[in-house]
Amino acid sequence: MIDWREPSQLDRSPALRAEQDLDAAWRAGRVVEVDESGNISAGPEGVRFLDDPGQRQLDDIFVGTFRGEPWFARPVLRMDGESLAWRDIEPGQADPTATAVALSRWHLQSPPCERCGEATRPDLAGARRTCVGCGHWAFPRTDPCVIVAIRDPDDRLLLARQPSWAPKRFSIIAGFIEAGESAEQACHREVYEEVGVELTHLTYVSSQPWPMPRSLMLGFEARSGSASLRPDGLEIAEARFLSRTELARVVGEGSLVLPPPASIARSLIERWRVLPEVDVNL
Ligand SMILES: [Zn+2]
Missing domain, CATH: 3.90.79.20 (Nucleoside Triphosphate Pyrophosphohydrolase)
Structure with missing residues (x-):
């Protein structure tokens, strides 16, 4: 990790x-x-x-x-x-x-110049690109995303599967921050859109670069006031809350596959697994 x-x-x-x-x-x-x-x-x-x-x-x-x-x-x-x-x-x-x-x-x-559309060439040993037409400088962009580990009132973790993923692959909810939106607003919106959950106690934990192609993942934890879920069927095919015992069992029997160890998704899942039960009424 x-x-x-x-x-x-x-x-x-x-x-x-x-x-x-x-x-x-x-x-x-x-x-x-x-x-x-x-x-x-x-x-x-x-x-x-x-x-x-x-x-x-x-x-x-x-x-x-x-x-x-x-x-x-x-x-x-x-x-x-x-x-x-x-x-x-x-x-x-x-x-x-x-x-x-x-x-x-x-x-x-080889992105073209965003100012005049001409070609650009690498500069500063790859730290930037310079337009051959107007000399405009371009720097690599990073796209911010949010990812949220959500606990229900029984301290179970929400795991969900996107339709395009392998049948047994599950993770926590993630999505891109839209223009004009804060990271916290993106968490509330994405989670409500995808699984119909209203978040409370939203807290930032840590971030991780994910250069596939150019994301910065901002990791959060939050709670849900209820255990009811409404997967949207578009971005989320299946979602459920799992206790630590249930998760250990389905992972052990091979019926659920977690994200790879290098991912912040996995870090947040492991963080929930090892943290003691918390008073969800706080
Ligand atoms: Zn240019």
């Missing part, structure tokens, strides 16, 4: 991007490939670095310095050899790999 509340282990200092320093960083650094699906070159030992990356290329991205080593990402359309999804990489490497995936996918899309 990754604790995203601690300081990042990745040094992203802008000073490291000065051109005269980048060549030295390149010679001392390591290069990882990332494809347009967000997969990272990997082998049995985890992240696999290029044996011979050759000269630094225009598209190569300086990710930052991690454990004393400069990391570069090379965006590729297709990967030669084995790869892993970001969420399956060893948790200790989450900081540089999340950044490598987020930046690589952005550059692989």
